[in-house]
Amino acid sequence: MKALGKAKRGPGLQIIEADVPKPGPGQVLIKVKYASICGSDLHIYKWDEFAQSEITELPRIIGHESAGEVIEVGEGVESVKKGDYVGVETHIACGKCYQCRIGKKHVCRNLKILGFHMDGAFAEYMVVPEENAWKVPDEIPKDWVPLMEPMGNAVDTVLAGDITGADVLVVGTGPIGAMAVAVAKAYGASKIIATDINDFRLKIAKQMGADYTINPEIEVVKSAVMDITNGKGVDVILEMSGNPYALNSSLEVITNGGWVGLLGIYGKNTIDVPMNNIIMKNITLYGITGRRMFSTWVKTTSLLATKRVNLSPIITHRSSLDEYEQAFSTLMQGAAMKVIFEIG
Ligand code: NAD
Ligand code: ZN
Numbered sequence: 001m002k003a004l005g006k007a008k009r010g011p012g013l014q015i016i017e018a019d020v021p022k023p024g025p026g027q028v029l030i031k032v033k034y035a036s037i038c039g040s041d042l043h044i045y046k047w048d049e050f051a052q053s054e055i056t057e058l059p060r061i062i063g064h065e066s067a068g069e070v071i072e073v074g075e076g077v078e079s080v081k082k083g084d085y086v087g088v089e090t091h092i093a094c095g096k097c098y099q100c101r102i103g104k105k106h107v108c109r110n111l112k113i114l115g116f117h118m119d120g121a122f123a124e125y126m127v128v129p130e131e132n133a134w135k136v137p138d139e140i141p142k143d144w145v146p147l148m149e150p151m152g153n154a155v156d157t158v159l160a161g162d163i164t165g166a167d168v169l170v171v172g173t174g175p176i177g178a179m180a181v182a183v184a185k186a187y188g189a190s191k192i193i194a195t196d197i198n199d200f201r202l203k204i205a206k207q208m209g210a211d212y213t214i215n216p217e218i219e220v221v222k223s224a225v226m227d228i229t230n231g232k233g234v235d236v237i238l239e240m241s242g243n244p245y246a247l248n249s250s251l252e253v254i255t256n257g258g259w260v261g262l263l264g265i266y267g268k269n270t271i272d273v274p275m276n277n278i279i280m281k282n283i284t285l286y287g288i289t290g291r292r293m294f295s296t297w298v299k300t301t302s303l304l305a306t307k308r309v310n311l312s313p314i315i316t317h318r319s320s321l322d323e324y325e326q327a328f329s330t331l332m333q334g335a336a337m338k339v340i341f342e343i344g
Helices: 039-046 049-054 142-158 175-186 199-207 221-228 244-251 275-280 295-305 321-332
Strands: 002-006 014-017 027-036 065-073 085-088 125-129 133-135 168-171 192-195 212-214 234-239 254-262 284-287 315-319 338-342
Touching (some): 002 321, 014 321, 027 085, 027 142, 065 142, 142 175, 142 338, 168 244, 175 199, 192 199, 199 212, 212 221, 221 244, 234 244, 321 338
Parallel strands (some): 168 192, 254 284
Antiparallel strands (some): 085 133
């Protein structure tokens, strides 16, 4: 089968000719229909420190945001069957550690990630544990399904605290920030303000339901947000940029007693934040990682099946696996939101 991945150390990717994998006990074989490119795939493409530390075995088929049809099930598989159309939870939890046993699989201590620690989704076929195949109803358009994985990050960030009636600032409207705008709206947020330094992406955030958009390179975020909220500031910040400067400037406009959902990953582990302001203003910070398995998938499925969230504006580009160079370069230039590989 044809696949895309890393055959040699160094920047770039290669088309790999691999054997069709066999599902072992408790596993399912999926014929991949659609797979989308995640920001972490860009790290693998660039072969930065993060990618080098996570991908130790080569060749490795990469990619994880995916959807397709179950075509074979291994011994003992009961919850999905041949013919089911499924989305894929990327995080493979051990099921045995303390966190897994108390219902927190999303923070499993022995987590394995598809497309990093085992072969992934940029391929004609992939094998995943039965538990990771999430059956989706026909009401959800087939090409939205790979986006359910990053949308789950948005859902968990939006629902980290009380969002109902809250004025919300979404910082960074990449795919996840843009989806968070729609999710916050669906869950009853009041004014939704979105910031990004990329006007193409801000325009999509508006289509996703942002009431106001601000480009911090053109407008001063603090005065714009204070005007919009009549001097109160926002109740909630959803930090989805991974830019420490963006986090700090948004903390200037959070109202006393507000909360911050932190999803964005920073380039370095330690960043400066005004800690005394956070304490004195009684701000709650929530670190968000992954998706809750599998209550988040229930929420994501419901939002999409009822069309309370429409993902069409997010899918800006489509590609074949062969045209991966063009797909990755469009994304790296910030000229795309989500690029989907049409595989099956
Ligand atoms: P992305 O990189 O596509 O989006 C980030 C956006 O932030 C971009 O559109 C960028 O233009 C914008 N940005 C940069 N500087 C800014 C500034 N000063 N002000 C406002 N916006 C600014 O990423 P994504 O795929 O949408 O993911 C969002 C973030 O979440 C990333 O940092 C990613 O690494 C992280 N992430 C975390 C988890 C987790 O489990 N915690 C999972 C997935 C992604
Ligand atoms: Zn575990």
